[in-house]
Amino acid sequence: METVVSGIRSTGKLHLGNYFGALRNFVKMQHQNNCYFFIADYHSLTTHPTPADLHGNVKQVLSEYLACGLDPEVSTLFLQSDVPEVTELYLLLNMNAYVGELERTTSFKDKVRLQPDNVNAGLLTYPVLMAVDIIIHKANKVPVGKDQEQNLEMTRKFAKRFNHMYNVDYFPEPTAYNFGEELVKIPGLDGSGKMGKSEGNGIYLSDSPEAIRKKVMRAVTDSGPVEKNQKLPEPISNLFKIMEVVSEPSTHAYFLEKYNQCEIRYGDMKKQLAEDIISFTSPFRERILSISADNAYLRKVVNRGAEQARASAAKTIKEVREIIGFKPF
Numbered sequence: 001m002e003t004v005v006s007g008i009r010s011t012g013k014l015h016l017g018n019y020f021g022a023l024r025n026f027v028k029m030q031h032q033n034n035c036y037f038f039i040a041d042y043h044s045l046t047t048h049p050t051p052a053d054l055h056g057n058v059k060q061v062l063s064e065y066l067a068c069g070l071d072p073e074v075s076t077l078f079l080q081s082d083v084p085e086v087t088e089l090y091l092l093l094n095m096n097a098y099v100g101e102l103e104r105t106t107s108f109k110d111k112v113r114l115q116p117d118n119v120n121a122g123l124l125t126y127p128v129l130m131a132v133d134i135i136i137h138k139a140n141k142v143p144v145g146k147d148q149e150q151n152l153e154m155t156r157k158f159a160k161r162f163n164h165m166y167n168v169d170y171f172p173e174p175t176a177y178n179f180g181e182e183l184v185k186i187p188g189l190d191g192s193g194k195m196g197k198s199e200g201n202g203i204y205l206s207d208s209p210e211a212i213r214k215k216v217m218r219a220v221t222d223s224g225p226v227e228k229n230q231k232l233p234e235p236i237s238n239l240f241k242i243m244e245v246v247s248e249p250s251t252h253a254y255f256l257e258k259y260n261q262c263e264i265r266y267g268d269m270k271k272q273l274a275e276d277i278i279s280f281t282s283p284f285r286e287r288i289l290s291i292s293a294d295n296a297y298l299r300k301v302v303n304r305g306a307e308q309a310r311a312s313a314a315k316t317i318k319e320v321r322e323i324i325g326f327k328p329f
């Protein structure tokens with residue numbers, strides 16, 4: 001039983017790639033570990049959302065994760081901004097984070113390049129806040145993708161530095177939670193690469209059937225196989241890959257055979273694929289709609305999560321304050 005913390009970006013609806021990547025594994029893993037899942041809404045302020053967008057995004061993302069099976073009875077599911085203890089540890093940890101090392105992180109350098117007009121201090125100290133999210137629950141495992149590895153390394157550095165500075169063995173040094181083989185990469189519909197939000201090639205769990213049909217029919221293909229049993233080029237293998245996860249094995253086998261015999265009609269395959277994606281996503285879409293319409297339920301979920309997360313965070317803060325030397329007379 002590990003203590004696992006995972007921060008969820010508050011922007012970005014879930015697409016099939018998210019589902020078959022981390023999410024499906026979160027749902028399983030929550031039963032074997034002590035999990036804290038939270039929506040990183042403080043972090044999202046670095047991009048200055050309007051109040052309406054901030055609230056709407058948080059609600060959408062929370063509804064989607066619940067619809068996918070994150071279970072508030074099993075995991076601690078909360079909003080980062082409901083745990084003020086996070087901001088206190090953030091202040092304390094900022095004293096031990098050096099401007100130089102923060103400036104050298106790749107994500108910060110990327111932001112400086114991509115948004116030179118909004119290089120705010122929150123961006124610089126983003127890794128500190130993320131470290132706090134993790135260590136405030138004394139977590140030892142964090143499920144992270146490649147893009148977050150450096151942030152996790154910074155977390156270990158800050159944890160170790162604190163321990164060393166005060167000569168204590170207080171914060172664990174968290175490592176990546178590895179799903180290994182379980183991580184299925186879903187390609188996009190644009191011919192190459194994986195499905196991603198910024199790539200604009202995604203099918204979202206909340207997409208309507210019409211939107212899904214349109215996207216699939218527009219997916220990149222080629223002019224067709226030229227010889228029997230040839231190797232599948234990427235745009236075509238991508239469609240088969242998606243078919244593999246949403247369709248019956250016999251459907252996948254049928255179209256593969258057609259391809260191998262040079263008899264495939266991509267239009268037919270896409271029609272089938274679209275319908276199978278719709279069958280797969282529809283139950284999610286319906287749950288997302290009903291959950292997001294139920295404010296009373298959402299309120300109950302976040303209140304319960306906040307209470308649990310705050311209990312754990314408050315214990316850490318109390319101990320950290322003592323270690324630092326803020327003691328009662």
Ligand code: TRP
Nearest residue numbers: 005006007008009040130133134
């Ligand atoms: N930085 C993460 C992302 O962009 C989100 C995040 C914030 C996070 N705090 C975290 C992830 C703590 C894991 C643990 O995806």
